[in-house]
Amino acid sequence: MGDNHTQGENTRADGIERRTLLKTSAALGTLAIGGASLGAVNANSLPDRPDAEDGTVAYQYFHAEWTDIEADVARLEEVGVDAIWIQQPARGKLDWDDLSYDGEYGFYDETSPFGFRDPHPPLGYQPVDLTDLDSTLGTESELESLIETCHDHGIEVIVDVVLNHMAAADGPDGHVELPQFDRDEHFHDNGTLGEDCQLDGEAAEYECDLLGLPSFDVERSYVQDAHRDYLQRIADLGADGLRYDAAGHVWPWYFEYEINALVDDLDLWRVGEIWDYDIDRLLEFADTGMTVFDFPLYDAIVDAFEGGSMEGLSQDAANGVVHHDPNVAVTFAQNHDTVGPGVEANEPEGRAVELAEVFILAYAGMPMVYRSGPEDRTELDDEAFRDLVAVSQEFAHGDVIDRHVDDDTYVFERDGNLLAGINKGSSAAEHTVETAWSDETLVDETGSGETVTTDGSGQVTIEIPSDGWVMYVPGEDDDDDEDNGESGEMTLQMTVDVGHGDSVYFTGSTDELTNWGSGVEGTWTEGNVWEVTIDDPGAFEWKTRRGPSDGTGDVWEHGANHDETDLHPTHQGWSE
Numbered sequence: 225m226g227d228n229h230t231q232g233e234n235t236r237a238d239g240i241e242r243r244t245l246l247k248t249s250a251a252l253g254t255l256a257i258g259g260a261s262l263g264a265v266n267a268n269s270l271p272d273r274p275d276a277e278d279g280t281v282a283y284q285y286f287h288a289e290w291t292d293i294e295a296d297v298a299r300l301e302e303v304g305v306d307a308i309w310i311q312q313p314a315r316g317k318l319d320w321d322d323l324s325y326d327g328e329y330g331f332y333d334e335t336s337p338f339g340f341r342d343p344h345p346p347l348g349y350q351p352v353d354l355t356d357l358d359s360t361l362g363t364e365s366e367l368e369s370l371i372e373t374c375h376d377h378g379i380e381v382i383v384d385v386v387l388n389h390m391a392a393a394d395g396p397d398g399h400v401e402l403p404q405f406d407r408d409e410h411f412h413d414n415g416t417l418g419e420d421c422q423l424d425g426e427a428a429e430y431e432c433d434l435l436g437l438p439s440f441d442v443e444r445s446y447v448q449d450a451h452r453d454y455l456q457r458i459a460d461l462g463a464d465g466l467r468y469d470a471a472g473h474v475w476p477w478y479f480e481y482e483i484n485a486l487v488d489d490l491d492l493w494r495v496g497e498i499w500d501y502d503i504d505r506l507l508e509f510a511d512t513g514m515t516v517f518d519f520p521l522y523d524a525i526v527d528a529f530e531g532g533s534m535e536g537l538s539q540d541a542a543n544g545v546v547h548h549d550p551n552v553a554v555t556f557a558q559n560h561d562t563v564g565p566g567v568e569a570n571e572p573e574g575r576a577v578e579l580a581e582v583f584i585l586a587y588a589g590m591p592m593v594y595r596s597g598p599e600d601r602t603e604l605d606d607e608a609f610r611d612l613v614a615v616s617q618e619f620a621h622g623d624v625i626d627r628h629v630d631d632d633t634y635v636f637e638r639d640g641n642l643l644a645g646i647n648k649g650s651s652a653a654e655h656t657v658e659t660a661w662s663d664e665t666l667v668d669e670t671g672s673g674e675t676v677t678t679d680g681s682g683q684v685t686i687e688i689p690s691d692g693w694v695m696y697v698p699g700e701d702d703d704d705d706e707d708n709g710e711s712g713e714m715t716l717q718m719t720v721d722v723g724h725g726d727s728v729y730f731t732g733s734t735d736e737l738t739n740w741g742s743g744v745e746g747t748w749t750e751g752n753v754w755e756v757t758i759d760d761p762g763a764f765e766w767k768t769r770r771g772p773s774d775g776t777g778d779v780w781e782h783g784a785n786h787d788e789t790d791l792h793p794t795h796q797g798w799s800e
Contacts, residue, residue: 246280246307246380246465246493273513274493275551279617279719281585282307282382284594286560287323287347290362294370296601297377301783303604304613304794307380309467309592311348313367313458315356317391317400318347342560342596348384349469350391350437353404354454357461364461371462378782378796380464382493387451387483388470389437410447411438417473430475442478452486465493468514472498472505476512484513495554499561506545510552518545518553518589525557525583529565529576529648534634537583538626546589550624553589557581560594572596575691579648581609582693585616586644587636588624611670615642615695617794618719619669621751627657633688641751643696645673647688656685666696714788717755718746718768720795728754729777732766732785742776743769764788770798 283305285293293310300308323343347360357364371381391400393407405411412431415421421432433439440447458466466487471479479496487494495515498506501523506516521544524536539547546553557580558564558573566576573595584591595603603609622639629635632649640660647653659666662682667675673694678684688694716730729743736758737744746754746768754768765785769777783796 246274246382273510273552274488274515278621280306280590281613281616282309282554282590282592284309284559284592286311286342286594288361290366290370294366294373296604297370297373297379299604300374300379301377301796303610304617305379306617307382307464308374309382310370310384311361312351312384312386312469313357313359313361313364313461314348314351314386314454315353315359316348317350317352317395318345319360320347322396323347346560349386350389351386352391352400352402354450355404357457368461375462381462382465382467382495383458383463384467384469385455385458386469387440387442388473389434389439392437404450405447407438410441410444412441414439429473434470434473439473442475442482448482451483455483455487455490455492459487459490459492463492465495468494468496470499471496471509471514471516472500476509479509479514480512488513503545503548507549507552510545510549515552515554515590516545517559517592518555520544521546521553521555521589522557522562525580526565529580533631534646534648535629535631537634538629539624540626544589546587550588554592555584555587555589556592556594557584558594559592576648578608579646579691579693582612582644582646583634585612586620586638586642586646586695588620588638591616608670612695614794615669615697618792619695619697619751621719625660627659628655635686635688641697643684643686643694645686645688645694645696647690647692649690651690652687653690654685654687656683658682659684661698664698667699669695669697712760713757714760714791715755715757716746716766717753717792718795719751719753720768721752722770725773726770727773727775727777729769729771730754730756730766731769731777733764734758734761734766736761737764737766742771742778745774745777762788768795 281304283300285308322345357367374381390402390405393400414423414432416436417428417432417434421428423432431439442448484494495517496509498509498516499519500506501520503520510516524541524543528534528536535541536543544553546555557577564573564577565580566574581593595601619642620638621641625637625639627635627637633645633647633653633655635645635655635657637643637659643659643666659678659682661678662680664678665675666678666684670693672689672692673686673696676684676686676696686694686696718728720728722728728746730746731737731740731743733739744756746756748754765787767785768781770779771777780799781796782799786793
């Protein structure tokens with residue numbers, strides 16, 4: 225394949241290239257009970273509120289330098305990760321020498337909400353100067369290089385920003401100056417939340433200091449201008465999205481009328497950390513123009529996989545933003561502040577965390593995956609994890625419909641696309657469930673379940689291994705060659721959304737695929753799946769192009785070529 229078939233040479237030739245995966249308006253899929261869908265409960269949401277494209281998988285980095293993350297990008301592309309979340313770029317109070325672990329001087333005490341797994345106090349969350357983007361994690365130029373490399377590999381970058389506070393005045397080396405701000409003029413002076421806060425109600429949440437960190441007075445135009453300039457610089461570096469740290473301690477009006485209005489103009493996706501279990505409050509922030517981390521669902525996940533009932537994850541429990549408005553729910557099993565199910569002091573993540581990740585990767589909402597142990601990140605080399613990422617991207621689309629739930633197992637369908645079964649019990653579980661398919665062969669994309677066939681009424685019996693899962697999709701038995709519909713034929717498939725009036729064209733190194741010409745127009749099926757069936761040519765390479773319907777494809781798919789060993793790959797983005 226010639227050089228013109230890959231992206232990279234002209235990525236920044238005409239300014240910043242910004243991908244669109246995180247900025248589409250595609251629905252993440254609603255939830256349904258007994259065939260009836262549960263829609264959003266807030267009909268008056270802002271029209272510019274961002275959604276994440278169904279099937280987007282994000283991965284969090286924490287306490288990792290920009291150069292180390294950049295060295296990992298090729299591996300992230302192989303896994304199929306769509307986006308990464310990285311820490312705030314700004315000069316901060318703390319350095320690597322200030323970190324400590326549980327049992328060491330300086331670590332939070334046992335009553336801290338931050339758990340015991342990762343070193344604390346965390347770097348990057350006590351900024352000193354928002355005009356200086358050189359931080360402990362790397363220089364501004366190293367960050368720009370990381371973002372550009374991610375884009376070259378089809379990965380988007382979500383950057384953490386702290387808008388609630390700056391560094392406390394007392395530091396390891398004495399008094400901490402804030403060259404950009406005046407501690408008396410630009411911050412509140414109402415005491416610390418939960419300690420000596422002098423306010424009540426909402427005002428306490430938004431105008432008392434969090435953990436003793438000085439809380440911005442966001443009504444001051446100087447503060448607003450400083451935030452505006454800071455976010456503009458992050459956008460200029462090429463970032464694709466923002467994660468608002470401690471968003472639940474910033475007045476919602478500030479996000480709606482100032483911050484989200486600005487970042488919407490900057491074309492930045494965003495997610496807020498509102499550490500709260502009140503669905504209405506989380507949706508209030510979502511309605512200012514952002515997505516939100518689903519802390520209520522996280523609470524249910526920990527309970528279910530730490531000995532509770534899987535029924536707590538079902539729709540009848542409705543314990544999550546994802547049950548009310550999946551379009552704004554960013555789901556997670558753990559992050560740098562919260563430990564996952566079964567994680568104990570001096571104990572790494574175990575099977576309970578893996579099962580929890582299976583759940584969020586197959587369920588509605590946008591999954592954000594995090595593991596501790598940044599020295600190795602072995603999960604990125606785990607074939608089972610890679611299979612689940614592929615399942616999430618290709619098949620976790622459509623309404624969620626509960627098919628069976630009990631103490632140990634949860635079987636749910638992503639309407640017409642995926643039948644997922646998770647079993648945390650110590651014995652294999654067999655269940656007969658209804659599905660959307662009649663007289664249809666279903667294969668397990670993760671390879672652990674036997675091929676099954678639904679009957680004329682759509683019922684099927686599946687077996688879920690102990691402490692395991694199955695991910696069934698319509699398809700052919702592996703024994704009959706999973707990629708061939710007929711002997712001597714194969715079907716190329718690509719799941720990708722294109723604009724109105726456009727089609728996906730398949731081209732490659734065979735005459736039938738036009739020998740890298742304009743391509744063969746694919747056929748669209750539900751779930752934005754495009755496919756074309758060709759005679760089996762043996763070894764060959766192929767790729768997709770985008771262009772007007774009934775015409776030719778003139779925009780190439782980004783990234784490396786596909787070949788005959790992977791006929792249903794993850795789309796790598798377009799080389800705009």
